[in-house]
Amino acid sequence: MDGLYFADNNCVLISRTSDSVINWLFVERENTTTWTNFFKLHFQPQVVVIDGQRGLIKAVHDLWPDTNIQRCLVHVQRLALARLTINPKTLAGQQLRPLVLSLIHIRTRRQKRKWLGRYYGWRKRHEAFLKEKSVPTNPNTKRKWWYAHKKLRSVRSLLNKSIPNLFYYVSHPSVPRSTNHVESTNSSVKELLRIHRGLPPNRQRKMIALFLRSKTKKPTQNVT
Numbered sequence: 344m345d346g347l348y349f350a351d352n353n354c355v356l357i358s359r360t361s362d363s364v365i366n367w368l369f370v371e372r373e374n375t376t377t378w379t380n381f382f383k384l385h386f387q388p389q390v391v392v393i394d395g396q397r398g399l400i401k402a403v404h405d406l407w408p409d410t411n412i413q414r415c416l417v418h419v420q421r422l423a424l425a426r427l428t429i430n431p432k433t434l435a436g437q438q439l440r441p442l443v444l445s446l447i448h449i450r451t452r453r454q455k456r457k458w459l460g461r462y463y464g465w466r467k468r469h470e471a472f473l474k475e476k477s478v479p480t481n482p483n484t485k486r487k488w489w490y491a492h493k494k495l496r497s498v499r500s501l502l503n504k505s506i507p508n509l510f511y512y513v514s515h516p517s518v519p520r521s522t523n524h525v526e527s528t529n530s531s532v533k534e535l536l537r538i539h540r541g542l543p544p545n546r547q548r549k550m551i552a553l554f555l556r557s558k559t560k561k562p563t564q565n566v567t
Contacts, residue, residue, distance in 0.1 A: 344391055345357055347533070356377065363559055367555045376398075383406075390518055391407075423501055427443065436495055455510050462502065466499065475491040476490060
């Protein structure tokens with residue numbers, strides 16, 4: 344499942360299997376309420392593959408508490424690498440970047456255990472470093488201090504929150520480890536919008552719905 348913004352206050356929520364679109368819903372934005380409403384159009388699945396959008400995750404926990412979650416491995420890796428940068432300046436960053444890069448190569452339980460051991464080891468080694476604080480040089484500054492390594496801390500937080508739902512695919516190889524299937528649909532929609540740029544939002548919605556219907560084995564929603 345994924346959401347795609349295509350105009351001001353216009354978003355389409357899309358669900359699909361590996362071979363066809365299941366359903367879609369036009370909303371103003373992604374949040375817990377809109378995702379919950381979208382879920383009500385579905386039977387409860389055994390597992391969902393999703394990115395880290397907060398409203399989506401909360402809606403799964405609230406409405407489908409027994410459904411397993413596979414966080415998109417590619418999203419997590421991409422976000423972490425963007426925050427680490429290509430050439431981290433600190434030793435902690437330099438050691439973490441190869442770990443993040445290796446995420447995509449994890450296929451077996453042994454590889455998962457080894458990766459987790461390396462990550463938890465990194466976290467313990469650099470615990471004190473990540474607690475370092477900076478203080479303002481200007482005495483008139485209201486803030487008394489802040490954490491000196493905010494980006495590294497944000498990567499650690501991202502990985503900590505993702506890990507519980509990051510490796511479901513290892514024990515269930517038929518489950519995709521990324522949202523690439525739905526993102527390929529998103530890419531096609533974006534290309535349609537690019538070709539027909541200038542259409543008003545209501546015409547855009549109709550065009551998107553017609554396209555999604557064509558990718559659905561059994562259409563579940565009216566174009567209008």
